[in-house]
Amino acid sequence: KLVSREFHPQPTVIDVDGIKIGDGSLVVMAGPCAVESKEQLLEAAQIAKAGGAQFIRGGAYKPRTSPYSFQGLEELGLKYLAAAREATGLKVVTEVTEVEAVPVVAEYADVLQIGARNMQNFRLLKEVGRIDKPVMLKRGLSATLDEWLNAAEYIMSEGNSKVIFCERGIRTYETYTRNTLDLSAVAAIKHLSHLPIVVDPSHGTGKWRMVKPMSIAAVAAGADGLIIEMHPNPAKALSDGPQSLTPESYKDLMQDVLKLSNFM
Ligand code: PEP
Numbered sequence: 001k002l003v004s005r006e007f008h009p010q011p012t013v014i015d016v017d018g019i020k021i022g023d024g025s026l027v028v029m030a031g032p033c034a035v036e037s038k039e040q041l042l043e044a045a046q047i048a049k050a051g052g053a054q055f056i057r058g059g060a061y062k063p064r065t066s067p068y069s070f071q072g073l074e075e076l077g078l079k080y081l082a083a084a085r086e087a088t089g090l091k092v093v094t095e096v097t098e099v100e101a102v103p104v105v106a107e108y109a110d111v112l113q114i115g116a117r118n119m120q121n122f123r124l125l126k127e128v129g130r131i132d133k134p135v136m137l138k139r140g141l142s143a144t145l146d147e148w149l150n151a152a153e154y155i156m157s158e159g160n161s162k163v164i165f166c167e168r169g170i171r172t173y174e175t176y177t178r179n180t181l182d183l184s185a186v187a188a189i190k191h192l193s194h195l196p197i198v199v200d201p202s203h204g205t206g207k208w209r210m211v212k213p214m215s216i217a218a219v220a221a222g223a224d225g226l227i228i229e230m231h232p233n234p235a236k237a238l239s240d241g242p243q244s245l246t247p248e249s250y251k252d253l254m255q256d257v258l259k260l261s262n263f264m
Pocket residue numbers: 033059063114115116117138168203
């Protein structure tokens with residue numbers, strides 16, 4: 001298989017306009033769960049940049065559990081992300097939730113995110129397989145490693161070999177945390193595949209207090225990057241406030257994580 005180490009023994013390094021993912025350095029993607037307004041996103045991007053991140057994250061198309069929850073600003077949100085890139089130089093990673101939106105998201109994003117709920121949306125996987133932009137593929141809500149690797153294969157088999165895995169926790173019998181962050185997946189994916197893997201400790205735990213310790217553990221386990229939810233004012237966030245870092249806790253996390261990654 002194209003995704004496997006046997007097929008491609010050397011690690012794949014994905015170059016996003018000069019930012020390398022998978023070359024042994026640590027890449028950080030930070031920002032709010034959802035793009036809520038131009039002001040909120042620009043403020044988040046400035047904080048993300050000052051802390052040392054390379055990417056601004058933020059959903060413009062939101063796959064919400066409830067149909068009554070905020071669904072995202074769609075193309076307007078993409079425009080705010082592009083404005084944040086313009087203002088800060090950060091790259092943009094944002095989710096695409098449906099086949100019809102792939103062209104417009106690809107027009108604005110540097111990396112397209114496939115969310116956990118769409119990991120086995122095979123039409124969507126094939127569609128992003130036909131574009132020339134990196135794709136970050138989140139692990140499904142209860143996906144095995146084999147199912148996840150096969151999802152990446154769907155993208156690669158269409159011609160796009162720039163795939164980044166993202167471990168974001170899986171459903172287990174534990175209910176204290178939102179998901180169970182499976183850091184053993186980092187070591188397993190590194191063995192089974194040549195593709196880079198980043199870790200999302202925000203969705204992986206659902207609790208902001210656990211984001212820093214799990215980020216440190218992810219870096220120690222060999223993750224190529226982190227994707228972190230951070231909001232200028234988490235108490236006012238339209239989604240995922242309880243797992244979002246404040247600007248202060250984000251800065252504190254970055255100081256320790258960058259120290260560790262320099263040491264590794
Ligand atoms: C997100 O990154 O905001 C998100 C919806 O994540 P996931 O698909 O992992 O739930």
